[in-house]
Amino acid sequence: MLSDRIQTLSSSLTIAISSLARDLKAQGKDVLSFSAGEPDFGTPRRIKDEAIKAINDGFTQYTAVPGIPELLEAIAGKLKRDNGLEYAPSDIIASNGAKHSLFNLCQALINEGDEVIIPAPYWVTYPEQVKYSQGVPVIIETDETNNFKITAKQLKEAITPKTKMLILTTPSNPTGSIYSRSELEAIGEVLKGTEIIVASDEMYEKLVYGVEFTATASISEDMFQRTVTINGLSKSVAMTGWRFGYLASPNKKLISVMNKLQSQSTSNINSITQKAAIPALNGEVDDEIEMMRTAFEARAKEATELMNEIDGLSVLKPEGAFYLFVNIKDISNDSITFCKELLQDVGVAVVPGIGFGSEGYFRFSFATDISTIREGIRRIEKFVQQKKA
Known part of the structure; x- marks a missing residue:
């Protein structure tokens, strides 16, 4: 009865663990959750005021599918100001979160049997959307020796005549690693002369710690033409529930078909969210973004130090995002069992x-207050000591 396509999908472990933690809390159990990728800060007041104004002004009708003109102009302005990228408003589509943007791209681009290169560790959604689009995820393994980043050599060896797309995420969920300009340039050299599209997920670009963020499309004209930049406001401006993401590409044909797809699926995104996003994109809440970034940086430093003090665990200090990707291989090579028992x-x-x-790893989100982080790591240490006894 069900489609073959839908049966390729696996449930999200992130959502599953978060749901289990909520259920245990509802039962009265003392649970500390470090599973969700969601800032613990509120949406800035300026954004909320703009949403309230839009409601009071009656801005509640359908809009153009890719977004209202002033929103698309604000996105284009942000990409030029922050990343040095020249996109026309017509090169941009606003969607219901970056996940929706990626879904539109996969559906528009991938045919049955097309290969999509995905470095691991990866965000849980990448291979699932590729499989749903009848594509084949080609996973490139990485490890701590290169800070969980693929090399140009690995990429070259993975490319076949069936390769359609490469998915990069920088900063990374779950590792916090960031591709440097020189690393992106090396990747760009490998891709020259091919028709491979690069999907660059840059959702965490504002949350970086002591390193410089480089937009993938800014490396060269060749990379600009082949890259679909995917971003949003969920993480940097604490707008997860507002569902706002976008993609940008100079490929007019690709933008056109994704526009057509969105017109027949969700149509425009929430009109109120569109208005609310504009001040964030225009830099009007940059001070609050910096406040959140500074808090996350301090948490990253302390959480990394505390986690590395636990005998049997190790973790690299993240360069961005708000996660630790903790190595548990000295304790267990069954991360599902480890995490279930920990809970x-x-x-x-x-x-x-x-x-x-x-x-052999688990992801620990430090998007919560420092006292909760300290208590959580204390409990993890207690659990590990019991496992080693």
Whole structure:
């Protein structure tokens, strides 16, 4: 009865763990959750005021599918100001979060049997959307020796005549690693002369710690032409529930077909969210973004130090985003069992590394207050000590 396509999908481990943690809390159990990728800060007042104004002004009708003109202009302005990228408003589509943008891209681009190169660890959604589009995920394994980033050599060896797309995420969910300009340039050299599209997920670009962020499309004209930049406001401006993401590409044909797809699926995104996003894109809440970034940076430093003090665990300090990707291989090579027991025994919810394509790790979100982080890591240490006893 069900379609073959829908049966290729796996449930999100991130959502599953978060749901289990909520259920245990509802039962009265003492649970600390570090599973969700969601800032613990509120949406800035300026954005909320703009949304309230839009409601009071009656801005509640349908809009153009890709977004209202002033929104698309604000996105184009942001990309030029922050990233040095020259997009016309017509090169941009606003969607219901970056996940929706990526879905539109996969559906528009991938044919049955097309290969999509995905470095692991990866965001859980990447291979699932590729499979749903009848494509073939080609996973490139990475590890701590190169800060969980693929090399140009690895990319070259993975490319076949069937390769259609490369998905990059910088900064990375779940590792926090960031591709440097020189690393992106090396990747760009490998791709020259091919028709491979690059989907560059840059959702965490504002949350970086002591390193410089480089937009993939800014590397060269060749990379600009082949890159679809995917971004949004969920993480940097604490707008997860507002559902706002966007993509940009100079490929007019690709933009046109994604526009057509969105017109027949969701149509425009929430009209109120469109108005609310404009001040954030125009830089009007940059001070609050910096406040959040500074807080995350301090948490990253302390959480990394505390986690590395636990005998049997190790973690690299993240360069961006708000996660630790913790190595548990000295304790267990079954991250699902490890995380289930951690939740049941000491009430700490984290996400198994296998969900991100890398066994022997778990993802720990430090998007919560420092006292909760300290208590959570104390409980993890207690659990590990019990496992080693």
